[in-house]
Amino acid sequence: MNMKKYRYTHIVFVLVLSLCLLGSCTKLDIAPKTILTNEAIYNEAGIKAYMAGMYNHLPMEDFKYDATDGYFRELNINTFATSTGEFFNGNNVGMKLHRGGYWGDGFMIIRQANTLINDLPKYAAELPKAEEWIGEAKFIRAYVYFQLAKRYGGLPVIETPQVLNDDGSSLWVARSSHADTYNFILADLDDAIAKMPGSSEIGRANKWVAAAFKSRVALTAGTIARYGAAKFPVWEVNGVMLEGIPEDKANDYMKQAWDAANMVTESSVYQLHRGNPDKTANFAEVWEKADNNKESIFIRKYDYLNWVHSNDAVMSPLRMTITYGGRFCPTMNWVELFDGLPVDPATGRFSGLDADGNYIVYDNCHQLWDGAEPRLRASLLLPGTTYKGVKLDIRAGVFVSSVDPAVTKIKKFSRDDGAISEAYNSWPTDANANLFRNGTILRTTQDPRNQTDTYSYTNDQGQTLKIFKIGQDGPLISGVGGNHTYTGFYGRKYLNLSMTTAQTALHESTQSWIEIRYAEVLLNKAEAAIELAQHGEANYNGANMLQDAFTCINDIRDRAGATLLTSPAQLSMDPAYPKFQGTGSFVEAPTRGLQLLRIERYKELAFESKIYWDLRRWFTFDTQINQYRKRGLYPFMFSKGATIDASGTPDGKYIYDARATENGSDRLTYGVNSYYETIPGDELKNNPLLQKNRNQ
Amino acid sequence: MKKLKNYIVLLCCFMLAACEIDNYDGPDATIQGTIFEDQAHQPLQVDQGAGIIRIRETSWTKGDTSAYVGNQTLKVQQDGTYRNTKMFSGDYLMLPYSGPFYPYDDEHLDADNAGELVKIKGTITKDFTVTPYLSIDWVEEPTVTADNRIRCSVRFKRNQKPGYEMPDVREAWLLVSRTINTSARDLDLYPRKLDLTNNMEGQVISFISDRAVKYTGIDYYIRVSMNCQTAAGKPQTNYPGMGANNFTTIQKVRVP
Numbered sequence: 048m049n050m051k052k053y054r055y056t057h058i059v060f061v062l063v064l065s066l067c068l069l070g071s072c073t074k075l076d077i078a079p080k081t082i083l084t085n086e087a088i089y090n091e092a093g094i095k096a097y098m099a100g101m102y103n104h105l106p107m108e109d110f111k112y113d114a115t116d117g118y119f120r121e122l123n124i125n126t127f128a129t130s131t132g133e134f135f136n137g138n139n140v141g142m143k144l145h146r147g148g149y150w151g152d153g154f155m156i157i158r159q160a161n162t163l164i165n166d167l168p169k170y171a172a173e174l175p176k177a178e179e180w181i182g183e184a185k186f187i188r189a190y191v192y193f194q195l196a197k198r199y200g201g202l203p204v205i206e207t208p209q210v211l212n213d214d215g216s217s218l219w220v221a222r223s224s225h226a227d228t229y230n231f232i233l234a235d236l237d238d239a240i241a242k243m244p245g246s247s248e249i250g251r252a253n254k255w256v257a258a259a260f261k262s263r264v265a266l267t268a269g270t271i272a273r274y275g276a277a278k279f280p281v282w283e284v285n286g287v288m289l290e291g292i293p294e295d296k297a298n299d300y301m302k303q304a305w306d307a308a309n310m311v312t313e314s315s316v317y318q319l320h321r322g323n324p325d326k327t328a329n330f331a332e333v334w335e336k337a338d339n340n341k342e343s344i345f346i347r348k349y350d351y352l353n354w355v356h357s358n359d360a361v362m363s364p365l366r367m368t369i370t371y372g373g374r375f376c377p378t379m380n381w382v383e384l385f386d387g388l389p390v391d392p393a394t395g396r397f398s399g400l401d402a403d404g405n406y407i408v409y410d411n412c413h414q415l416w417d418g419a420e421p422r423l424r425a426s427l428l429l430p431g432t433t434y435k436g437v438k439l440d441i442r443a444g445v446f447v448s449s450v451d452p453a454v455t456k457i458k459k460f461s462r463d464d465g466a467i468s469e470a471y472n473s474w475p476t477d478a479n480a481n482l483f484r485n486g487t488i489l490r491t492t493q494d495p496r497n498q499t500d501t502y503s504y505t506n507d508q509g510q511t512l513k514i515f516k517i518g519q520d521g522p523l524i525s526g527v528g529g530n531h532t533y534t535g536f537y538g539r540k541y542l543n544l545s546m547t548t549a550q551t552a553l554h555e556s557t558q559s560w561i562e563i564r565y566a567e568v569l570l571n572k573a574e575a576a577i578e579l580a581q582h583g584e585a586n587y588n589g590a591n592m593l594q595d596a597f598t599c600i601n602d603i604r605d606r607a608g609a610t611l612l613t614s615p616a617q618l619s620m621d622p623a624y625p626k627f628q629g630t631g632s633f634v635e636a637p638t639r640g641l642q643l644l645r646i647e648r649y650k651e652l653a654f655e656s657k658i659y660w661d662l663r664r665w666f667t668f669d670t671q672i673n674q675y676r677k678r679g680l681y682p683f684m685f686s687k688g689a690t691i692d693a694s695g696t697p698d699g700k701y702i703y704d705a706r707a708t709e710n711g712s713d714r715l716t717y718g719v720n721s722y723y724e725t726i727p728g729d730e731l732k733n734n735p736l737l738q739k740n741r742n743q
Numbered sequence: 744m745k746k747l748k749n750y751i752v753l754l755c756c757f758m759l760a761a762c763e764i765d766n767y768d769g770p771d772a773t774i775q776g777t778i779f780e781d782q783a784h785q786p787l788q789v790d791q792g793a794g795i796i797r798i799r800e801t802s803w804t805k806g807d808t809s810a811y812v813g814n815q816t817l818k819v820q821q822d823g824t825y826r827n828t829k830m831f832s833g834d835y836l837m838l839p840y841s842g843p844f845y846p847y848d849d850e851h852l853d854a855d856n857a858g859e860l861v862k863i864k865g866t867i868t869k870d871f872t873v874t875p876y877l878s879i880d881w882v883e884e885p886t887v888t889a890d891n892r893i894r895c896s897v898r899f900k901r902n903q904k905p906g907y908e909m910p911d912v913r914e915a916w917l918l919v920s921r922t923i924n925t926s927a928r929d930l931d932l933y934p935r936k937l938d939l940t941n942n943m944e945g946q947v948i949s950f951i952s953d954r955a956v957k958y959t960g961i962d963y964y965i966r967v968s969m970n971c972q973t974a975a976g977k978p979q980t981n982y983p984g985m986g987a988n989n990f991t992t993i994q995k996v997r998v999p
Contacts (some may be wrong), residue, residue: 280979466934467953476954669986673888673937714930717974719986742841742983743814743852 068630072209077714089170094180101187102250102347104156104355106149106194108656109347109560110356110541114139118381122357122553124374127659130668130715132633133678134654136374137530140711142672145659148727149198149542153191154205159206160188164191182242186252189235195265197660198724199283200290200740201225214475221736226292229268233303236261240307245316249338255316256345259563261307262571268292269300269578274637276667278719282741290723290741291406296580301575305587308572312599316566317565322606326421326608331668333566334541337559338473346670349556357553359546364428364520364537364688365529366496367435368551373521373530375538377427377653379678379705380633382536384650385423386610395624396463397680399703405456406702412442412682414666417701421608422650428537429681430518431698438695441535442518443471443704444483444490445689446482448504452700457482460641461706465627468712472718486663488683491516492526504686514686514697522681524709533711536680540654566651570644573599577618577640593618593640600647607651618643626671635667635670668717675715679708748838749906749975767834773866775826778819778839780875781963783959786823787844787875788966788990795821795842795984796871797858802834812855821924821993832864837871842982844873845904853983874904874970877989882947885965885996890956893919893932896947897938897991899966910938910971910980916988918948918966925964925993932956937967959998 061588064503078084087093108127115125129135129143163184171177195202197636204227210217223231239257245255252260260492269549273293282290292300309315320342323329339342349356360368362375383390389407391398399415401407409415413431413432416424430441446452460482462474471490472483482488491500501513521531543558573596580592604611612618618640624632636642645665649658662668681704689699725743778795780787789795796817804810819825819842838858839847851857860870878900885895895917901909917933918925932952939948949964956963968988 277976277978278973279981464935466936468934474954674930719981720983728811728813735809735811 053520062085070162083361085166086467089166089174091174094163094174094176094688097159098180098183098187098251099158101156101184104152105187105347105561106153107188107347107560108145109555109562110349110358111330112656114143114145116150117149120645122361122371124282124361127389128656129344129677130672130717131550131658131662132378132675132677133658134375134377134536135199135533135711136376137533138374140533140677141713142717144721146199147198147724149194150730151725153195156191156247157205160184161206162192164188164263165207166321168460178242178418179244182239182257183252185235186239186257189232189257189264190237190260191265192228192232192235193260196225196228197267197663199726200228200723201287202228203734203737204228204231208726209493215733219734219736222287222289225271225290226268226288226296229264229271229292229300232264233268236307238715240310245314245617248315249704250346252345255311255314256563258307258310259317259344259568262304262311262568262575263563265300265304265307266571266575267660269297269304269575272297272300272665273578273582274664275722278669278722282739283288287738289738295307298579301578301582302584302587304575305572305579305592308403308568308589309525309576309590311344311565311568312572312581317341317568319565319569321606326606327424328625330422330425330607331539333564334542334558334561336545337561341419342565343559343561344568345561347560347562349559351557354557355554356556358380358541358558359543359551359556360553362538362542363435363551364395364437364439364530366520367548369549370458370552373532375542375654376532376534378534378535378708379536380678381649381653382423382680383705384631384646385420387419387423390630392630394627395630396465396627396704397705397706400459403456404458406459406704408452408685409701409703411698412440412684420610426538426540426653428542434544435546435551437548438692438694438696440515440518440520441522441532441537442515442684442701443522443524443535444488444683445502445514445516446488446683446685446687447486448686450487450685450688452702457702461704463678463704463706465676465678465707468707468709478552489516490524492528495519495521495527496529499663502686503727504689506688512691512697513695514684514689514691515695518682519696522679532679533708534677535681536679538654557630561655566606567601567657569603570648570651572596573647574641574644577644580618581620581638582593583639591615596640600644603647603651609650612643633671635671640685662717663722666722668722672715672717676707676712677715677732678705680705706735770829770831772830772832772863773826773828774817774830774837774861774869775834775866776824776869776871778823778825779870779872780823780843780844780878781872782875782878782900784872787873788840788843788935788992789821789823790968790988790990791821791924793821793842793987795839795987796825797838797853797857799836799858800831800833801836801860821926821990830863833862835861835863837861837869839871839873841987842873843877843984843989844875845902845907846982847871847873849906860885864937874902874967875989876910877901877969879967879969879989879991881991881994883949886995887956887996887998888951891959891998893917893952893956893963893965893995893996895949895965895967896949898945898947898996899943899969899989901941901944907982908974908977908980910972910985912941912943913939913970913972913986915939915948915950915967915969917970918951919952919956920964921961923964923993923995925966927988928969956998962995962997964993964995966993973987 099317113120113125114127129139167177201222204223270453275291276294320340360371365372385403478484505511522535523531576592576596605640623636623642631646634645778787794816836858848857883896914936918929919932920929970988
């Protein structure tokens with residue numbers, strides 16, 4: 048081939064090809080169809096969809112929060128309620144903190160809110176509700192910032208949607224002080240209160256939601272200021288106080304908390320649910336009717352097709368679910384805070400013993416609970432009561448029929464000092480004196496639901512009854528199979544008892560989560576009032592603070608069916624009861640008045656993911672939860688005189704033994720330096736202006 | 744065909760250009776040593792698995808101060824010694840940190856630049872001397888009572904480091920283990936803490952286990968732990984790791 052000719056044809060070919068290609072060069076400038084434009088968003092329906100996206104991602108410790116795995120998970124098995132003494136389960140016997148590292152997901156929502164806050168003013172003329180939506184976006188921004196501030200202290204305050212530049216430096220923002228971060232959140236909420244209307248669709252915020260939430264935020268800031276300073280040295284970097292709020296600001300925040308709560312209580316839009324004269328049933332209705340009672344201020348709804356949870360499958364007793372179950376075991380430490388139980392006033396512990404130290408004998412499996420505070424009765428599943436067609440049966444063993452409770456007195460056969468955990472057959476060590484080893488109390492280690500090893504008892508009428516030695520629902524003590532209650536209690540709050548057992552499976556529950564309810568607002572108000580009264584502000588805003596706290600607490604107690612306070616003077620500055628030296632002494636506080644308030648929070652708000660954050664803001668976590676051992680209550684039945692119902696469930700005379708749990712008896716200790724989380728390392732790499740926390 | 748061969752050769756040359764030999768040395772260096780307490784200059788007794796040495800690799804950033812350097816932690820054995828044989832050679836800032844002792848670096852405390860620069864290469868021995876919050880000495884070494892319980896007594900001394908306030912003592916435990924690795928979790932035979940106050944310093948504090956040991960004819964390993972807490976009204980004494988235990992030495996007793 049001629050080389051020259053080849054080159055020539057080659058060049059011509061390339062030129063022609065290039066010309067052809069040029070023909071297709073029109074400017075490609077079509078709007079991508081997968082990106083929403085402002086026109087699509089900035090109208091009523093668009094905003095609703097945009098808001099739904101943000102609400103869906105609000106970080107609530109709800110049914111889809113798992114303390115190990117974080118927000119928006121399938122199951123809520125791991126719980127930080129273990130660490131506060133509320134309840135625990137076999138998956139969480141040790142210290143459990145909230146999942147660390149929540150950061151980027153939060154700032155994503157903050158950015159979405161910032162976009163609305165930034166853009167909406169441009170549409171103010173065409174969209175009459177623009178101002179309301181700006182208020183709502185500020186509420187959402189405040190909600191997320193508060194979740195972050197609770198963890199880290201001071202944060203980078205970002206008020207506008209950031210724009211990326213070449214080296215990313217436009218995204219770098221340094222942390223504001225802890226106090227300024229809270230001031231920013233509170234200012235957002237003030238704006239939200241001013242702009243939002245007084246009512247809203249269920250699940251969305253309104254003026255009162257923002258006010259109720261503000262009482263929570265301001266109270267947190269106030270208690271951090273008051274109690275954090277005593278625990279930590281000032282953590283200042285370049286003159287910015289990143290952890291801790293100056294103590295002298297405490298009262299200002301308390302006043303803000305009181306004002307915000309007062310706004311909600313004055314409005315009467317929301318109130319305590321009192322629809323049912325039966326106080327036990329009424330308290331349970333707070334959750335059963337969460338979607339349409341006046342107590343629910345801010346709720347998250349679930350939906351069978353789109354957004355379900357598994358709370359019932361995880362938390363129900365095993366006989367009331369077809370999968371999982373048995374993971375809701377309230378502790379004795381919590382139960383004995385309630386009224387109407389045989390609690391020794393000297394120690395604050397459940398005794399169940401008479402003056403001579405003999406067990407009190409109860410006539411049946413529910414008599415002990417019949418006189419208990421209605422709020423407790425509605426928070427627990429009670430033995431002898433039928434739920435979902437199952438009569439709850441809890442028993443740790445039976446006495447042989449030769450023991451007649453009318454004749455024989457029984458001395459306490461275990462040790463309950465909050466420190467010792469031991470098997471029933473290991474103490475007393477003398478085999479002849481040990482009722483479990485000398486054959487007086489019978490137990491089985493079979494799965495409680497399928498007991499074949501029953502006790503044959505021939506009653507006075509000559510009938511032979513086969514008695515289940517242990518309850519069909521537990522409790523779990525050494526050797527027993529299955530995941531039954533560890534403590535002798537099952538919780539009830541938030542269970543949907545209208546589901547049948549067959550329906551109770553994973554991803555089948557849709558009851559709402561109540562994030563803020565009126566009772567919390569009352570308790571926030573009372574706490575702020577006591578804090579003010581005990582720190583030089585006996586009167587504020589025309590109200591006597593102690594009198595106000597007294598009214599709020601009694602309002603809660605009256606609804607709960609608890610013993611009322613008799614006088615505001617009870618909310619005193621006397622020293623609080625030291626641990627195990629008085630009723631309610633499990634809950635630590637600086638004064639007796641505040642101790643009463645904090646006990647009330649423990650009782651009212653348990654299992655609602657609130658107490659954990661309370662212990663952190665009170666800075667009592669490391670002293671209250673120090674080598675703490677969870678306790679339970681173990682019922683024993685006398686076979687003498689026992690009866691059996693049609694379902695085979697026995698009933699008879701009972702005694703109750705309180706002591707540390709035998710299984711899952713880990714000691715829990717909260718480290719004094721766990722109050723602030725470390726700033727995630729990845730974020731420190733991304734943002735050179737970000738300062739670390741102390742001890743990091 | 745010949746042309747194709749040329750292309751292949753050319754392609755191979757391109758690919759070769761991307762071949763840089765990864766010749767970074769493996770983790771073949773060893774760092775070891777002992778943490779001493781400054782009072783009697785004995786090795787510091789600590790808990791099992793105490794992660795109380797903070798190290799920061801400073802050489803790989805090559806002086807770029809904006810690069811992020813994370814902290815790593817070295818564990819220390821109960822007898823105060825440590826040894827890590829899989830370290831990358833390099834320059835490290837090492838800081839005894841978050842243990843039962845006063846801050847080590849008086850100038851930088853626990854800032855990023857705190858600690859001592861150690862060039863780790865080959866086998867390096869680096870000892871540290873710290874001031875523990877408490878020194879606990881045996882008064883009566885552990886013995887076995889007639890009913891097979893463990894008894895012993897100790898006394899403690901609160902140490903002071905110039906320039907630092909002292910924390911308050913908090914509580915004490917008698918720890919009984921069936922292995923040599925007696926740790927702060929071996930509380931079963933002494934389930935209730937003994938509350939301490941500062942004025943118990945120097946007094947003889949006696950312990951007796953709550954119940955008998957489970958087995959006879961074997962050795963048990965005993966030690967006493969005590970810890971401190973932030974002093975009342977002095978939040979500045981909340982030093983990193985506050986609450987970590989000081990220990991006695993581990994004593995072996997034979998239960999006949």
